[in-house]
Amino acid sequence: MDFVKTNDGTNTLYSSEFNEHYHSIKDGALNESLNKHIIPAFKYLKQNNNNREINILDICFGLGYNSLATIYYLEDKLNTKINIYSPEFDLNLIKSLKNFEYPKEFEKYKNIINNISDNLKTTYKNFTIKVINKDAREFINSCEVKFDIIYQDAFSSSKNPTLWSYEYFKSLKLKESAILTTYSIATPIRLTLFNNNFHIYENLISTKKATIATTFKLDDLNEIDMNLKLKRNPNAKMLFDN
Numbered sequence: 001m002d003f004v005k006t007n008d009g010t011n012t013l014y015s016s017e018f019n020e021h022y023h024s025i026k027d028g029a030l031n032e033s034l035n036k037h038i039i040p041a042f043k044y045l046k047q048n049n050n051n052r053e054i055n056i057l058d059i060c061f062g063l064g065y066n067s068l069a070t071i072y073y074l075e076d077k078l079n080t081k082i083n084i085y086s087p088e089f090d091l092n093l094i095k096s097l098k099n100f101e102y103p104k105e106f107e108k109y110k111n112i113i114n115n116i117s118d119n120l121k122t123t124y125k126n127f128t129i130k131v132i133n134k135d136a137r138e139f140i141n142s143c144e145v146k147f148d149i150i151y152q153d154a155f156s157s158s159k160n161p162t163l164w165s166y167e168y169f170k171s172l173k174l175k176e177s178a179i180l181t182t183y184s185i186a187t188p189i190r191l192t193l194f195n196n197n198f199h200i201y202e203n204l205i206s207t208k209k210a211t212i213a214t215t216f217k218l219d220d221l222n223e224i225d226m227n228l229k230l231k232r233n234p235n236a237k238m239l240f241d242n
């Protein structure tokens, strides 16, 4: 495994299949996971549907930073049952994860990582993680679980288009109050989410931006006016399967 050190000192990998790193080198793997996904998701998740459990769809597992960082961020803070479902079609990658050099923050999760690597699932305190060795679209279509949170962390839309299309977002099974987090700030992606009835917000992380998309209105962030964006940029197009 050729580890690639990112700017927060944590490791990622390069995918020669997709010609992309698994994480932003500039933003840092753990930093990106916490600030673009876990922290905003749990800050804005509305708990008004009396969730006795929270279902998370982690798209896709990769090195598992988002699933592991969820435990790291929430253990001892929240004792609601948290079920993480994460499709990943690269079984060799999952099997190799016990040899990956994770950040020191994940040191205590060695058993979790080994369990996932060997058995594709684990239970730890109030958390369960299930890695589904299938195409994500196939899993979403067959799964009956409704999700509270989606970590939308696929490779970029030019490399991984089936996980950013109108049809893909439409197929997500969501609870009434659901939140999707993504690193993408591209107008075509935001437009595709908007046309699937998501409210679109900017997630400002110091000088960096990411996107939060919700099925309900947030009180303390200004919603992005996508109709205005479209007026200013009439060539912006939604993404479709083709």
Ligand SMILES: C[S@@+](CC[C@H](N)C(=O)[O-])C[C@H]1O[C@@H](n2cnc3c(N)ncnc32)[C@H](O)[C@@H]1O
Binding pocket: 021, 022, 023, 033, 059, 060, 061, 062, 063, 064, 065, 066, 087, 088, 089, 090, 093, 134, 135, 136, 137, 153, 154, 155, 160, 162, 163
């Ligand atoms: C950007 S990486 C995910 C990074 C991950 N969140 C992490 O923290 O390491 C994208 C992952 O999606 C997987 N993938 C891409 N397309 C997929 C698909 N259609 N179904 C399942 N897995 C897919 C790739 O194998 C890769 O591991």
